[in-house]
Amino acid sequence: MLNFKNIALRRGVRVLFSNSSFTIHKGQKVGFTGANGAGKSSLFALVKNEMHLDEGDFSMPPNLEIAHVAQETPAVACSAIDYVIDGDKEFRNLQDQLRQAELVDDGLKQAEYHAALDIIGGYTTQSRASRLMSGLGFSAVQAQNTVGSFSGGWRMRLNLAQALMCRSDLLLLDEPTNHLDLDAVIWLQDWLCKYPGTLMLISHDRDFLDTITDHIVHIEQGKAEIYTGNYSAFERMRAEKLAQQQSAFLKQQREMAHIQSFVDRFKAQATKARQAQSRIKALERMELIAMAHVDSPFDFSFAKPDKMPNPLLSLDKTDIGYGSTCVLKNAGLSISPGDRIGLLGPNGAGKSSLIKVLAGDMLPLSGNRYEAEALKIGYFAQHQLEQLQLDETPLWHLQKLDKQATEKDLRNFLGGFDFQGDKVLEPVRPFSGGEKARLVLALLVYQNPNLLLLDEPTNHLDLEMRHALSVALQDYQGAIVVVSHDRHLLRSVTDHLLLVSGGKVEPFDGDLDDYRQWLTEQKKCEEKMVADAEPALSRKDQRKLDAERRQKNKPLYDALKRAELAVEKYHNEQRQLEQMLADPDIYTDEAKMRLKQALDKKVKIDKALEDAEVAWMEAEEAIENAK
Numbered sequence: 001m002l003n004f005k006n007i008a009l010r011r012g013v014r015v016l017f018s019n020s021s022f023t024i025h026k027g028q029k030v031g032f033t034g035a036n037g038a039g040k041s042s043l044f045a046l047v048k049n050e051m052h053l054d055e056g057d058f059s060m061p062p063n064l065e066i067a068h069v070a071q072e073t074p075a076v077a078c079s080a081i082d083y084v085i086d087g088d089k090e091f092r093n094l095q096d097q098l099r100q101a102e103l104v105d106d107g108l109k110q111a112e113y114h115a116a117l118d119i120i121g122g123y124t125t126q127s128r129a130s131r132l133m134s135g136l137g138f139s140a141v142q143a144q145n146t147v148g149s150f151s152g153g154w155r156m157r158l159n160l161a162q163a164l165m166c167r168s169d170l171l172l173l174d175e176p177t178n179h180l181d182l183d184a185v186i187w188l189q190d191w192l193c194k195y196p197g198t199l200m201l202i203s204h205d206r207d208f209l210d211t212i213t214d215h216i217v218h219i220e221q222g223k224a225e226i227y228t229g230n231y232s233a234f235e236r237m238r239a240e241k242l243a244q245q246q247s248a249f250l251k252q253q254r255e256m257a258h259i260q261s262f263v264d265r266f267k268a269q270a271t272k273a274r275q276a277q278s279r280i281k282a283l284e285r286m287e288l289i290a291m292a293h294v295d296s297p298f299d300f301s302f303a304k305p306d307k308m309p310n311p312l313l314s315l316d317k318t319d320i321g322y323g324s325t326c327v328l329k330n331a332g333l334s335i336s337p338g339d340r341i342g343l344l345g346p347n348g349a350g351k352s353s354l355i356k357v358l359a360g361d362m363l364p365l366s367g368n369r370y371e372a373e374a375l376k377i378g379y380f381a382q383h384q385l386e387q388l389q390l391d392e393t394p395l396w397h398l399q400k401l402d403k404q405a406t407e408k409d410l411r412n413f414l415g416g417f418d419f420q421g422d423k424v425l426e427p428v429r430p431f432s433g434g435e436k437a438r439l440v441l442a443l444l445v446y447q448n449p450n451l452l453l454l455d456e457p458t459n460h461l462d463l464e465m466r467h468a469l470s471v472a473l474q475d476y477q478g479a480i481v482v483v484s485h486d487r488h489l490l491r492s493v494t495d496h497l498l499l500v501s502g503g504k505v506e507p508f509d510g511d512l513d514d515y516r517q518w519l520t521e522q523k524k525c526e527e528k529m530v531a532d533a534e535p536a537l538s539r540k541d542q543r544k545l546d547a548e549r550r551q552k553n554k555p556l557y558d559a560l561k562r563a564e565l566a567v568e569k570y571h572n573e574q575r576q577l578e579q580m581l582a583d584p585d586i587y588t589d590e591a592k593m594r595l596k597q598a599l600d601k602k603v604k605i606d607k608a609l610e611d612a613e614v615a616w617m618e619a620e621e622a623i624e625n626a627k
Contacts, residue, residue: 007056009042022226029199031209034219036434036462040202044172067168073155081143084129087165091122103561132161135187137347153179174202181347182485204463207487298468300416302476305450308337309372312451318367320353331505339479342490345500351483359453378449380457385436390429394419417442433460450478458486487512563616570609577602
């Protein structure tokens with residue numbers, strides 16, 4: 001049980017929330033929502049003991065195994081799958097203890113550690129890690145690549161897999177879907193639904209929260225409150241609460257107006273003055289009820305495009321790929337005004353490549369791309385966040401698009417994306433990922449395109465901004481092609497789905513629930529193919545295989561043991577010589593010969609120790625490479 005009692009957290013001088021109390025019980029799956037900067041990640045830092053309360057009390061059971069996703073990934077030389085397995089600390093500890101028992105040939109301890117590995121399912125660790133990596137989009141070949149060979153987004157997936165690999169009591173996930181595609185999001189959703197521990201989840205994905213969570217902690221207006229149920233249930237309860245608050249506010253305003261009217265009429269009359277003063281005091285004592293409102297700072301929409309030629313853009317018998325690699329063959333697509341297309345398909349199937357070709361950012365390998373003369377594309381992709389001028393301001397970026405517009409008009413426009421006051425004059429460099437994404441979207445909206453190409457537009461956006469974007473896209477009169485892992489956005493703004501898979505682009509006959517079923521069937525087929533190609537080993541065979549591997553590597557472990565003993569021996573001799581040289585008597589005339597011998601010996605010992613340490617490191621590296 002995690003108990004938060006009257007807690008308050010600050011960032012610098014700013015109070016994130018205060019006087020907040022709630023309890024999370026064992027096995028609950030709790031979603032944390034609120035605007036960016038409300039204090040969700042700070043609350044997680046409190047649980048991880050990286051931050052301390054300013055007020056109140058927080059308690060949780062001792063010795064909880066807490067798993068969370070690391071924000072940085074060292075560019076280590078080990079394979080990706082070994083990096084993921086490192087998340088299972090219990091398995092790694094038993095492995096190390098077993099190796100030590102083998103080095104000293106302790107048969108009793110070896111049997112004990114083998115039994116312990118058997119109890120925790122240690123002989124299935126490799127396959128468990130493989131399933132995790134497969135679910136998150138890694139191929140069998142990628143699993144053997146070194147961690148350092150992966151890009152930033154894929155390293156974050158490795159960190160997520162490592163966190164899921166941990167045998168945790170409490171799992172903390174802060175926006176785990178940001179670097180995932182739709183397939184991986186659906187897989188992770190199913191995995192978390194079966195997770196037996198307590199889950200604390202920060203997410204701006206409504207469908208993800210709805211399916212997984214049974215409680216919501218919402219942070220708003222300096223308060224953190226817990227609601228029972230998933231995100232949809234929370235929204236209903238919050239709407240009812242806001243309606244009741246609004247009703248109470250209006251009732252109180254009428255009562256205050258009535259009292260104030262009495263005071264105004266009779267405070268000058270001697271006979272009524274005492275009653276008037278009584279009512280003034282009643283007004284002062286009255287606890288004011290705030291007007292109910294939803295904290296959404298976003299208000300924007302797409303203007304009607306100037307021209308809408310038909311078709312806007314088309315591909316004919318187009319091959320798409322990189323260099324000599326073709327990912328899509330003979331693709332054909334025609335986009336007309338009003339089309340609202342969602343692209344589905346497995347990771348790496350070619351969805352982003354297709355959008356790049358549509359946008360003109362990439363040339364097709366063959367075939368034709370036809371665009372209308374009046375085509376005006378609005379293209380959003382994550383790499384465009386990196387193309388912002390970091391030392392310039394949001395206002396500067398907008399002025400580059402429209403030199404004739406007044407500063408007042410541009411400020412008003414940026415205000416709809418929650419760039420208020422001096423924020424429009426601040427350099428972009430320190431902006432968060434969400435703020436940069438909002439700025440890129442603002443620039444895109446301002447240009448009034450007739451075709452929107454959106455590749456994961458909701459990454460880094462909070463729920464309020466996602467909702468505002470969905471509403472704006474619903475009213476947009478141009479054509480849309482979108483790739484997104486946000487199923488709520490896909491359901492809200494698309495009416496036609498295309499499946500990008502197996503080198504083809506074809507209409508998908510079904511909805512997102514049908515796509516989930518399609519993914520399940522595809523995964524079963526892949527697992528069956530793997531099972532047919534590599535028959536599963538029995539536990540007995542697996543233990544035999546592990547024993548053979550250890551026997552094969554015995555010379556390496558023997559070399560490591562010899563190196564360890566040599567290092568220990570030379571360290572001891574080095575300490576003895578240093579003690580001898582620290583004795584003042586050795587520097588007398590009578591001890592000159594003994595001093596010379598000690599110095600000569602120390603030179604030899606220092607060199608021998610250095611050689612032994614090199615041999616030790618080489619032996620460890622040889623064992624690591626042989627795993």
